[in-house]
Amino acid sequence: MMAGKMLIIGAGLTGLSTAFHLEKMGGIDYSVYEKEKRVGGLCRSEYKPCPGLKGKFTFDILGHLLHLKEEYTIGLVRRLLKENLTTDIPRDSWIYSKGVYTRYPFQANTYGLPPKVVKECVFGFISAKYHSLHCKTRPPEGSFYNWILQNFGEGIAKHFMIPYNQKIWTVHPRDLTCGWIKVNPKYVPSPNIQEVVIGALEDQKKHFGYNVRFDYPRRGGIQKLPDAFEAKIKNLELNTNFSRVNIRKKVAYFDGGKIEEKFRFLVSTVPLPELILEIIEDVPEKVKNAALKLKYTSVLSLNLGIKREEMDHGHWVYFPEKEYLFYRVGFPKKFSDEMCPPGTSSVYVEIAYKPEPITQEKEEKFVARAKKNLVKAGILRTEREILVEHRERIAYAYVIYDRNRDRNLKIIQDYLKEKDIYSVGRYGGWKYSTMEEAILEGKEVAEKLVSEL
Numbered sequence: 001m002m003a004g005k006m007l008i009i010g011a012g013l014t015g016l017s018t019a020f021h022l023e024k025m026g027g028i029d030y031s032v033y034e035k036e037k038r039v040g041g042l043c044r045s046e047y048k049p050c051p052g053l054k055g056k057f058t059f060d061i062l063g064h065l066l067h068l069k070e071e072y073t074i075g076l077v078r079r080l081l082k083e084n085l086t087t088d089i090p091r092d093s094w095i096y097s098k099g100v101y102t103r104y105p106f107q108a109n110t111y112g113l114p115p116k117v118v119k120e121c122v123f124g125f126i127s128a129k130y131h132s133l134h135c136k137t138r139p140p141e142g143s144f145y146n147w148i149l150q151n152f153g154e155g156i157a158k159h160f161m162i163p164y165n166q167k168i169w170t171v172h173p174r175d176l177t178c179g180w181i182k183v184n185p186k187y188v189p190s191p192n193i194q195e196v197v198i199g200a201l202e203d204q205k206k207h208f209g210y211n212v213r214f215d216y217p218r219r220g221g222i223q224k225l226p227d228a229f230e231a232k233i234k235n236l237e238l239n240t241n242f243s244r245v246n247i248r249k250k251v252a253y254f255d256g257g258k259i260e261e262k263f264r265f266l267v268s269t270v271p272l273p274e275l276i277l278e279i280i281e282d283v284p285e286k287v288k289n290a291a292l293k294l295k296y297t298s299v300l301s302l303n304l305g306i307k308r309e310e311m312d313h314g315h316w317v318y319f320p321e322k323e324y325l326f327y328r329v330g331f332p333k334k335f336s337d338e339m340c341p342p343g344t345s346s347v348y349v350e351i352a353y354k355p356e357p358i359t360q361e362k363e364e365k366f367v368a369r370a371k372k373n374l375v376k377a378g379i380l381r382t383e384r385e386i387l388v389e390h391r392e393r394i395a396y397a398y399v400i401y402d403r404n405r406d407r408n409l410k411i412i413q414d415y416l417k418e419k420d421i422y423s424v425g426r427y428g429g430w431k432y433s434t435m436e437e438a439i440l441e442g443k444e445v446a447e448k449l450v451s452e453l
């Protein structure tokens, strides 16, 4: 056994992958603590029965599809899920605006929208490209808003990019940087002029972007991936909240001090503001102030079991317009037939909101409006089609890349590094990232820890 205990906080994919890779190396003393009753973090699923029906609905707490690019993760996920994985499902996603469904991405597929809108989008795009071609100096690095205008022009900005992004980030794109796109420029597909023109004149079926194909478990929803990691690790404590840490003594306390553990290294996937402001003792003011300035959005996720065999809107649909409360609606039965009892289907709805605590009354209003919106968009025929529902409030959903994010994050990470704390994952690392990145980061951290022992 190598000297020094590794404590891993959180059994989401990042924490699980860290433990999995430490376990694989052998002879390393580690423990994983998770506050929930089940592993998975954002990749959890709920299994909901419905009176009178055989079988249960599988509701992922948030729509989660595996867009794997790296050979290592493709191989690992296939080995973990074995025959319980459908691979290379071609994406079928749409946008609903101006009363019509058009193909994703909006910028390459305006065919079917009112002619005035198509004209504004295409002319705006051509003019933006012409301008950038004839502009002798490169425009300075600016806001996400500038980036949208420079890359897509005013029409696409007005009819999709601004309203959609404002909905999901809860702030105007002028208050965001392009930091989240730099991680993977393909997050926002960039068609060329020919593709934009063709996509305005005909129903272009070409695929764009980073997520053109995806993998998904056949049975049991996305939960089956964290479950498969769990089966390969040891020393996991569920239902145990990491509540305090004394970094001078290197002791972590759980459930208000009922359990304590000494550690050599701490790997935390706890959201950074909570780690700094609520868990670590005696944090310097400068670091606390930096944590107070980290911005994020929350999401209310609503899963509905539907009394109808089929729903006809592809895998998922984006909703840019303000009159629709949600930014995205998805159809799990299209990922796998096994997500719903026979003769039924299901829908998930994602609603972003500013991270103030919402009252039960406000949540009820959100849900009531979302259901009405589903009928208005023709997704539900009537609300009476709803058989069961499951709701989940995701306090930390999207990290906001505002102008202060990088500076504040650096102050915090520099401080944590000195104390042998690795704050990683989507919320520990305070970033926009995917399941694949969570798995890869877990591997990277495990290797780093072992090299430092």
Ligand SMILES: Cc1cc2nc3c(=O)[nH]c(=O)nc-3n(C[C@H](O)[C@H](O)[C@H](O)COP(=O)(O)OP(=O)(O)OC[C@H]3O[C@@H](n4cnc5c(N)ncnc54)[C@H](O)[C@@H]3O)c2cc1C
Residues within 6 Å of the ligand: 009, 010, 011, 012, 013, 014, 015, 033, 034, 035, 036, 039, 040, 041, 042, 043, 062, 063, 064, 065, 066, 067, 240, 241, 242, 243, 269, 270, 271, 299, 350, 396, 397, 398, 424, 425, 426, 427, 428, 433, 434, 435, 436, 438
């Ligand atoms: C709306 C939405 C949709 C997404 N869709 C996709 C998708 O389709 N494809 C994709 O690849 N990625 C998607 N992602 C991203 C993906 O969910 C994340 O990258 C990944 O799940 C992050 O894993 P994590 O372990 O870093 O964080 P988490 O999943 O948040 O795990 C952190 C864990 O720490 C635990 N924890 C927190 N505090 C404590 C504490 N004090 N004590 C003990 N335990 C604690 C939590 O309970 C949780 O289990 C999506 C994200 C969102 C928000």
